[in-house]
Amino acid sequence: MEDLAPKMNTPRVAVIGGGYAGMAAAVELADAGLAVTVFEAAPELGGRARRVLYRDTVLDNGLHIGIGAYRKLLSLIARTGGAGAKPAWHRSPLDWRIGSSLHLRAPRWPAPLHLLAALAGARGLSPGSRWDALRLIAGLRVRNYRIAGDPTVAAWLTRAGQGTQIIEGLWAPLCVAALNTPVDTASAQVFANVLRDSLGATREASDLLLPATDLTSLFPAPAAAHVQARGGRVLCGQRVTRIVPAAGHWSVECGRAHAAAGTNATAEVHATAEVHAVAEAHAVAGERAVAEAHAVAEAHAVAGERSVAGEPAVAEERAVAEERAVAEAHATAENRFDAVVLAVAPRALADLTSEWPALQAVHRCVSGYTYEPITSIYLQYPDTVALPHSMLGFEQGPGQWVFDRGALTGQHGLLGVVISASAAQRGSDHEALAAAVHAQLQQLLPALPPALWHKVITEKLATFACTPGLARPPTATGAPGVFLAGDHVASDYPATLEGAVRSGQLAASAVTGYLRGR
Numbered sequence: 025m026e027d028l029a030p031k032m033n034t035p036r037v038a039v040i041g042g043g044y045a046g047m048a049a050a051v052e053l054a055d056a057g058l059a060v061t062v063f064e065a066a067p068e069l070g071g072r073a074r075r076v077l078y079r080d081t082v083l084d085n086g087l088h089i090g091i092g093a094y095r096k097l098l099s100l101i102a103r104t105g106g107a108g109a110k111p112a113w114h115r116s117p118l119d120w121r122i123g124s125s126l127h128l129r130a131p132r133w134p135a136p137l138h139l140l141a142a143l144a145g146a147r148g149l150s151p152g153s154r155w156d157a158l159r160l161i162a163g164l165r166v167r168n169y170r171i172a173g174d175p176t177v178a179a180w181l182t183r184a185g186q187g188t189q190i191i192e193g194l195w196a197p198l199c200v201a202a203l204n205t206p207v208d209t210a211s212a213q214v215f216a217n218v219l220r221d222s223l224g225a226t227r228e229a230s231d232l233l234l235p236a237t238d239l240t241s242l243f244p245a246p247a248a249a250h251v252q253a254r255g256g257r258v259l260c261g262q263r264v265t266r267i268v269p270a271a272g273h274w275s276v277e278c279g280r281a282h283a284a285a286g287t288n289a290t291a292e293v294h295a296t297a298e299v300h301a302v303a304e305a306h307a308v309a310g311e312r313a314v315a316e317a318h319a320v321a322e323a324h325a326v327a328g329e330r331s332v333a334g335e336p337a338v339a340e341e342r343a344v345a346e347e348r349a350v351a352e353a354h355a356t357a358e359n360r361f362d363a364v365v366l367a368v369a370p371r372a373l374a375d376l377t378s379e380w381p382a383l384q385a386v387h388r389c390v391s392g393y394t395y396e397p398i399t400s401i402y403l404q405y406p407d408t409v410a411l412p413h414s415m416l417g418f419e420q421g422p423g424q425w426v427f428d429r430g431a432l433t434g435q436h437g438l439l440g441v442v443i444s445a446s447a448a449q450r451g452s453d454h455e456a457l458a459a460a461v462h463a464q465l466q467q468l469l470p471a472l473p474p475a476l477w478h479k480v481i482t483e484k485l486a487t488f489a490c491t492p493g494l495a496r497p498p499t500a501t502g503a504p505g506v507f508l509a510g511d512h513v514a515s516d517y518p519a520t521l522e523g524a525v526r527s528g529q530l531a532a533s534a535v536t537g538y539l540r541g542r
């Protein structure tokens with residue numbers, strides 16, 4: 025079998041953050057033959073798209089959906105093995121059901137016939153609303169999906185003469201689902217980009233994708249196995265506190281975040297040998313240091329052999345000291361990186377860059393972000409409970425969409441309800457919220473028994489608020505060899521899995537370009 029482990033003089037790259045962006049970068053870098061080390065602060069990979077264990081049940085921190093336009097994510101999942109033998113996603117043509125008031129379903133026809141047919145056959149839309157929708161997409165096409173001045177989605181829809189029914193039935197829920205930002209504050213340009221790559225693109229691009237497994241198993245875990253099989257390292261529970269220049273390289277300093285089992289409590293303790301803080305002077309010529317330490321060790325070993333008869337205790341002490349010298353030299357070499365990918369979320373990026381002179385532009389850019397929360401409410405019912413469709417929208421809140429985990433992941437009786445842009449729920453009592461959502465579900469399933477348990481998870485900083493004209497940092501930074509990845513990095517996309525993965529791939533290609541040019 026081919027030895028895929030990086031060689032001694034292979035350039036070394038640190039990826040900080042093991043979310044979808046970081047793991048996408050790590051896969052690309054490992055495939056390019058570089059020696060990759062991923063540092064992830066949490067005990068689990070996946071970041072804002074990760075599995076959560078509750079009462080022996082695998083949940084996700086938030087219910088996610090994808091669309092067929094997530095081409096890069098889909099191909100990376102296929103490359104890294106995805107969910108193993110099982111399909112990673114349930115894929116179906118666009119099927120938009122909101123209560124009994126709206127049903128839009130695209131047939132398996134080529135674009136734009138799929139959209140025309142979906143609108144023509146839509147239940148719950150007046151002829152005027154269908155015409156509104158067609159006009160909007162056709163107008164966008166003519167203008168190449170560019171919107172002058174980037175107004176809010178609400179202002180743009182009004183300007184485009186869209187009626188209340190199509191706004192409330194289709195555009196507003198689509199905008200909140202895709203941008204996690206309400207129409208009143210969301211960027212019309214980013215929304216237009218989403219329409220371009222979904223409803224305005226091929227039929228396949230508008231397909232709906234619902235994960236068939238938990239979000240860590242979907243990509244980050246197989247990606248980690250892929251990286252490790254190529255000699256890379258994936259270190260969980262390693263919070264990077266500082267990245268310091270070290271004689272033309274970068275040295276990564278860590279604290280270790282320990283999660284106490286079953287609680288959210290984390291305690292920062294100092295990491296030892298493996299990701300030890302490395303003084304600049306020690307980092308010079310790390311490989312040479314390893315070689316020198318080996319030479320010293322060998323010389324000592326010879327001396328030790330000579331002393332076997334007379335001084336065994338001294339020989340043992342020397343052996344321990346020699347081992348330590350070799351370990352320290354290895355630690356030095358292992359923490360010296362030729363390039364760094366910062367794949368942390370914007371708030372963490374603001375923290376990491378606050379005292380980093382070369383990254384002040386990045387720091388200023390991301391420290392001004394505001395965020396939109398997302399709340400997921402899981403309710404476990406007896407396993408005979410099932411929805412008529414695996415995903416359904418509600419006409420009235422608080423829940424917006426419900427997913428049947430029995431149909432999706434084989435977790436029978438488990439329903440997951442999502443509330444995007446959930447600022448209105450801030451501070452609400454979990455019991456009351458679960459009760460309100462249960463009441464909503466009873467409208468769909470009148471014979472619904474009481475839930476056996478429920479779990480409410482709110483991601484307060486789920487995504488940056490995708491507002492008009494938002495400045496997003498580019499991949500390259502002011503520091504040589506340091507690149508950014510993450511859903512916030514400048515792109516056409518809102519904060520999505522696909523945006524994260526694309527940013528990771530771009531960062532990886534920036535790293536390889538940089539290393540070639542050195």
Ligand SMILES: Cc1cc2nc3c(=O)[nH]c(=O)nc-3n(C[C@H](O)[C@H](O)[C@H](O)COP(=O)(O)OP(=O)(O)OC[C@H]3O[C@@H](n4cnc5c(N)ncnc54)[C@H](O)[C@@H]3O)c2cc1C
Nearest residue numbers: 041043044045065071072086088089264510511519520521
């Ligand atoms: C509840 C919810 C629902 C969502 N729904 C959808 C959806 O339906 N469809 C969709 O496409 N997108 C959705 N998103 C958005 C999507 O999850 C994100 O865009 C994507 O996961 C971001 O990935 P990322 O790698 O850029 O960042 P993150 O996932 O935030 O990854 C950053 C990683 O860096 C780690 N980290 C931070 N600081 C440090 C440090 N100092 N040292 C080491 N590691 C560190 C973090 O622990 C984290 O793992 C949703 C998000 C949430 C929260």
